[in-house]
Amino acid sequence: MFDPLLHQNIRSKLISLLISNEELPFKALKEYLKVTDGNLSSHLTKLEKAGYVRIEKSFEGKRPKTVIYITDEGRRAFKKYIEALKEFIEEN
Amino acid sequence: MHKKEEALEHLSAIKSVLIDKDSFFPYNYNALIIWGLIGTIMTFTMPYLIKHSVIEGTLFSIAMMSIGFFIEGLLTKRVNENYDIETCTKKQRFIASSFTILATFAIIFSAFFAKQDLIVPLFMIWMFTCGFGHYVVGYVLNIRLFTVVGYISIVTALILFIVSIFMIDLGDINSLFFYICQVITFVVLGILPIWMGRKLKKEL
Numbered sequence: 001m002f003d004p005l006l007h008q009n010i011r012s013k014l015i016s017l018l019i020s021n022e023e024l025p026f027k028a029l030k031e032y033l034k035v036t037d038g039n040l041s042s043h044l045t046k047l048e049k050a051g052y053v054r055i056e057k058s059f060e061g062k063r064p065k066t067v068i069y070i071t072d073e074g075r076r077a078f079k080k081y082i083e084a085l086k087e088f089i090e091e092n
Numbered sequence: 093m094h095k096k097e098e099a100l101e102h103l104s105a106i107k108s109v110l111i112d113k114d115s116f117f118p119y120n121y122n123a124l125i126i127w128g129l130i131g132t133i134m135t136f137t138m139p140y141l142i143k144h145s146v147i148e149g150t151l152f153s154i155a156m157m158s159i160g161f162f163i164e165g166l167l168t169k170r171v172n173e174n175y176d177i178e179t180c181t182k183k184q185r186f187i188a189s190s191f192t193i194l195a196t197f198a199i200i201f202s203a204f205f206a207k208q209d210l211i212v213p214l215f216m217i218w219m220f221t222c223g224f225g226h227y228v229v230g231y232v233l234n235i236r237l238f239t240v241v242g243y244i245s246i247v248t249a250l251i252l253f254i255v256s257i258f259m260i261d262l263g264d265i266n267s268l269f270f271y272i273c274q275v276i277t278f279v280v281l282g283i284l285p286i287w288m289g290r291k292l293k294k295e296l
Contacts, residue, residue, distance in 0.1 A: 002099075012102055016109035017116055021183075024116070025176035032116050065176055082106065085099050092096045 001088070005050050006081040010035060011043050015078050018053065018070035026066035044068060052077055117183055117233050118175055120167035124289030130160045131222070131281030135274060139214060142206040143265055150203045157195045161188075183232060190228050194221045209263035212256055212270050215277040220249035222281055241288055245280050252276065 006012050010033055017032060018024060030040050047053045052074030056067045109116075134156055142149025168184060180188070198221040202214050223245025230239030252273055256262055259269050 007102065009102070009105060012106055013109055016106045020110055021116060021181055024181075025178075028116065028118075028175035028177060031175060060176075060178075067176075082103075085103050088099050089096060089103070 002084055003077055003081045005046060005052065006078060008043075010039070011047060012081070014040075014043060015047070015052065015070065015074060018068060019075065019078060023067055023069045026068060029068060047074070050077070111234070116181070118168070118171040118177065118181070119184075120171045121289045121293040123164040123167050124285045124292070126163050126167075127160055128282050128284070128286035128289065130156050131218075131285060132278060134218070135215070135277045135281060138202075139211050139265055139270075139274070142202065142214065143209075143211050143263070146203055146206045149206060150199060153199045153202060157199065161192070161195075164188075186232065187229055191225050194225050197221060211265055212259070212262040212267075212273055213253070215273040216249040216253045216256070219245050219252075219277055219280050223249060235292075237288055237292065241284055244284070248276060248280055 006015060013033060014029060017029065026040065026044075030037065033040065035043075044053060044055060048055050050073075051071055054069040054071050056069065058065050058067075134153065138149055138152060138156075141152050165188075168180065172178075172180060172184075198218050201217050205211075205213050205217065223242045225242070226238045226245060227242025230236065230242055256269070259267075261267060264270060
């Protein structure tokens with residue numbers, strides 16, 4: 001009934017953050033969501049596989065940097081998910 | 093029932109990020125202390141300078157604003173580096189451009205008023221524009237303290253504007269009304285931002 005990828009606390013917060021900021025570095029997401037590197041990576045991999053986010057890895061000098069972008073597909077899925085949540089609450 | 097509670101929880105978590113205070117906004121509140129100091133310096137020097145020469149007063153305002161924006165930029169850059177943010181976030185860009193527009197507006201209006209030898213209203217112009225800026229920031233980031241300080245500044249400026257209609261010489265920098273406005277402006281543009289900066293720093 002609900003998108004299983006988005007119906008999860010960390011991932012729904014993560015997508016909400018990306019919607020209000022368009023793009024955010026991995027470090028910023030990690031600090032905000034208070035999760036470990038591994039935990040965040042696993043959530044991001046799932047979202048990336050579904051095409052909801054785009055992950056760009058680059059180097060800033062010698063330091064690796066990862067930036068996460070929300071995709072149009074991600075926006076659409078999130079909108080649908082919110083509508084489904086609202087509908088469910090109204091019906092029950 | 094359990095599913096409904098779960099759905100409500102999810103919706104409220106999303107709302108907290110998209111609408112409420114929980115949004116992501118890296119900021120160094122020391123910048124507010126810097127703005128408070130700049131506000132104090134300007135309150136006690138700019139009216140005399142601009143009365144003496146509109147160009148000198150205007151250049152002084154531009155210089156003070158540039159210093160403020162420069163320091164704020166540096167402080168924000170440092171905070172952003174902690175999060176790997178290269179330039180700035182969308183909200184930071186919006187707030188910086190709003191304040192730049194407001195400062196430009198205040199500088200141009202100040203020069204225009206000073207040319208007509210209307211020195212006292214300069215206090216109200218700056219209080220109003222800064223208050224409006226605080227109000228916008230408070231609204232965008234949902235920080236109640238900013239909104240309240242914004243309201244206080246705007247209302248104070250409007251009350252003084254209304255009172256000034258009944259005053260005779262608004263170019264007199266030795267009148268009692270001038271001193272009253274100067275002290276009020278010092279409180280609003282000097283003390284309030286410093287107090288706000290210290291308070292928000294403690295809350296972090």
